[in-house]
Amino acid sequence: MSAMLEVDNVSRRFGGLMAVDSVTTTVGEGELVGLIGPNGAGKTTLFNLISGFTPVSSGEIRYRGETISGLKPSVIASKGVSRTFQNLRVFPNMTVFDNVSVGAVGAIGQSPWQAITGGSKRAQQISERSWEALEKVRLTQYANDLAANLAYGKRKYLEIARALAMNPDLLILDEPAAGLNDSETAELAAFIKELHSSGITVMLVEHDMGLVMSICERIVVLASGRKIADAEPAVVRQNREVLEAYLGVDE
Amino acid sequence: MSKDLITSAVLKIAILAVLFAALPALLAYLGQGYLYQVVMLALIFSLLAVSLQLVTGIAGLLHLGHAAFYGVGAYIAALAGADYGIGFTLGLPLAGLGAAAIAFVVALPTMRLVSIYFAVATLGIGQMIFLVLQNWVEVTKGPNGVMLFTGIDLFGYTVDSELGTYFVVATIVCASIWVIHRLSHSYYGNALRSLREDDQCADAMGIDTVRLKIEAFMISSFFAGIAGALWAYTTGYISPMDFDFSESILILAMVVVGGLGSIPGAVIGALLLILLPEALRGVGDIRNIIVGFVLFFSILFLPKGLFGEVPALNFIRRQFGSAWQDNPDKQKVGWK
Numbered sequence: 001m002s003a004m005l006e007v008d009n010v011s012r013r014f015g016g017l018m019a020v021d022s023v024t025t026t027v028g029e030g031e032l033v034g035l036i037g038p039n040g041a042g043k044t045t046l047f048n049l050i051s052g053f054t055p056v057s058s059g060e061i062r063y064r065g066e067t068i069s070g071l072k073p074s075v076i077a078s079k080g081v082s083r084t085f086q087n088l089r090v091f092p093n094m095t096v097f098d099n100v101s102v103g104a105v106g107a108i109g110q111s112p113w114q115a116i117t118g119g120s121k122r123a124q125q126i127s128e129r130s131w132e133a134l135e136k137v138r139l140t141q142y143a144n145d146l147a148a149n150l151a152y153g154k155r156k157y158l159e160i161a162r163a164l165a166m167n168p169d170l171l172i173l174d175e176p177a178a179g180l181n182d183s184e185t186a187e188l189a190a191f192i193k194e195l196h197s198s199g200i201t202v203m204l205v206e207h208d209m210g211l212v213m214s215i216c217e218r219i220v221v222l223a224s225g226r227k228i229a230d231a232e233p234a235v236v237r238q239n240r241e242v243l244e245a246y247l248g249v250d251e
Numbered sequence: 252m253s254k255d256l257i258t259s260a261v262l263k264i265a266i267l268a269v270l271f272a273a274l275p276a277l278l279a280y281l282g283q284g285y286l287y288q289v290v291m292l293a294l295i296f297s298l299l300a301v302s303l304q305l306v307t308g309i310a311g312l313l314h315l316g317h318a319a320f321y322g323v324g325a326y327i328a329a330l331a332g333a334d335y336g337i338g339f340t341l342g343l344p345l346a347g348l349g350a351a352a353i354a355f356v357v358a359l360p361t362m363r364l365v366s367i368y369f370a371v372a373t374l375g376i377g378q379m380i381f382l383v384l385q386n387w388v389e390v391t392k393g394p395n396g397v398m399l400f401t402g403i404d405l406f407g408y409t410v411d412s413e414l415g416t417y418f419v420v421a422t423i424v425c426a427s428i429w430v431i432h433r434l435s436h437s438y439y440g441n442a443l444r445s446l447r448e449d450d451q452c453a454d455a456m457g458i459d460t461v462r463l464k465i466e467a468f469m470i471s472s473f474f475a476g477i478a479g480a481l482w483a484y485t486t487g488y489i490s491p492m493d494f495d496f497s498e499s500i501l502i503l504a505m506v507v508v509g510g511l512g513s514i515p516g517a518v519i520g521a522l523l524l525i526l527l528p529e530a531l532r533g534v535g536d537i538r539n540i541i542v543g544f545v546l547f548f549s550i551l552f553l554p555k556g557l558f559g560e561v562p563a564l565n566f567i568r569r570q571f572g573s574a575w576q577d578n579p580d581k582q583k584v585g586w587k
Contacts, residue, residue: 051455077457085455091448093512093560094441097584102445105438106457112466115439116430118587126438127575127585143584146561166457 004029004170004201005050005081010059010069011225012045019045021225022059027170027203032196034216034233035205038245041222043205044086047174050203051083052076063170077106082168084159086175086205092148096139096158099147100130103165133165137191153184157191170201177208189215213237221245259572270421279414287413291485293525294424295478300505300517301428302474307503308511308560309435310467311447313370316377317502320350320472322384322494324479329397329489330390338404343423343480350476351469353380358465377499384491396490403484420481427474432514434470436564436573437586443467444512508549510556513563520557 005027012020020042027033035043048054050061052073061069068076077083082103091099104126114120134140137157142150147158156176163171173192177185189211196202196215206212212219212233219236221229223245229236236242278287303317324346331337331345361372384391391397403410403419410416434440442463445453450460483489501524509520527545531538549557558566568574574583 073454089452110439115437116433
């Protein structure tokens with residue numbers, strides 16, 4: 001498997017705190033990788049480094065062989081890396097469809113001139129792709145509702161649809177199951193597997209151990225900014241360091 | 252489908268019929284110069300409010316210096332006409348481009364500022380431009396203002412009647428508002444709205460946020476400049492006081508009262524705040540207090556505006572025929 005994303009000895013320092021400390025890992029084309037770790041382990045920081053929201057202090061991140069650390073988030077996104085956020089960030093005063101269309105217009109693009117004259121197929125493309133993304137998350141019936149009026153669980157799917165409208169090759173999900181109950185989490189797990197089998201490489205940060213253990217092919221474990229394990233779920237489950245740092249010693 | 256097409260066609264024809272047939276016929280019948288001035292002022296302020304709406308209501312940048320760009324356009328058109336013999340045909344685009352060029356220079360350093368800091372920066376820019384108009388006497392003639400005796404010329408043909416001037420102003424305002432309508436009611440417009448909602452998140456969607464903000468600011472200033480040129484040619488006399496801070500606030504009030512984010516709302520706000528004080532001339536000085544009350548209560552009871560963004564977008568989508576409905580459910584969503 002060729003490496004799609006390479007995180008090469010990456011560190012991020014916030015003042016005196018090493019939020020991410022010399023982490024090296026890769027994500028292969030077509031993989032479904034989980035990233036876990038206790039609170040404050042640096043999971044979200046690592047995601048922010050990959051998506052360009054936080055600059056790296058040292059080290060390098062490469063996407064398909066090309067260095068992306070140091071690029072603007074919008075540029076990284078347009079290369080095919082799209083993400084969701086830990087604390088739901090839909091556009092509340094826009095309709096569900098319009099929310100999704102922002103992902104599509106970010107990827108496809110529409111210049112002011114094209115918007116005025118309508119003289120290109122882009123609007124049609126954006127409309128079609130947004131509709132397809134909404135169909136994937138089964139939210140078409142809410143297309144004209146304001147995102148703010150959507151139930152919490154549905155807003156999660158809306159955020160994923162918006163990321164999907166960008167037609168990403170690598171989808172980074174930051175705690176998608178946070179705040180969901182058990183049956184909703186199971187439904188989400190099935191949905192993520194479905195996305196993965198449609199050909200999208202997925203990287204997933206999660207607190208919910210059950211979700212990660214059940215769907216991920218490989219799990220990277222962070223603790224206090226350092227990588228302490230990087231293996232299949234069965235192996236990670238047995239790893240002594242992981243058990244101590246994350247699952248608790250009593251297991 | 253065909254029924255919707257008819258509805259939107261009827262609406263568009265009705266707007267054009269009022270603007271280009273009923274209203275000018277009424278004005279010609281009444282034949283008062285003063286009424287022409289009021290109506291043209293309302294049209295010009297409609298364009299100012301709609302252009303500010305693009306930046307403030309849609310892209311979410313609180314802009315407190317819009318009148319300064321309006322002034323730049325007015326001065327470019329008036330000085331080009333009075334001192335250099337450059338008529339309306341060339342002066343009009345020059346006014347728009349000049350205002351957009353200044354907007355570009357100003358936008359580069361300020362667009363990275365957020366919320367209230369951006370507002371204060373635009374306040375400062377507005378003041379600077381006002382002070383330049385006021386004090387650069389050799390060029391702008393300072394507080395005395397500029398007299399423009401030439402009428403509107405269109406490719407060699409001179410428009411000298413009030414009715415003719417009305418038609419020129421109405422056509423240009425209508426075309427300009429149409430352009431801003433197309434921009435805002437499109438996926439480009441959705442991208443602008445996403446900046447207002449959460450610009451960091453928009454960034455993660457592959458949207459070049461700084462570039463988009465600069466574009467919106469320049470387009471908005473371009474049309475403020477166009478409005479300025481129209482004003483210079485309709486009154487024949489401009490002075491710096493026409494473009495001071497209170498004018499920026501007046502335009503902002505139109506946008507807020509009409510409904511932040513709503514293009515038709517901006518027009519309604521402009522019509523209300525121009526026509527109401529004129530209609531109340533009969534009651535004397537108390538009219539300003541009445542206008543103040545109307546403003547106060549409209550915001551108190553309709554904080555989202557007289558025609559807020561959500562109903563306005565629904566209206567434009569459903570009745571104005573701007574929606575995309577090529578989907579299996581035939582839902583009217585997105586934009587064509």
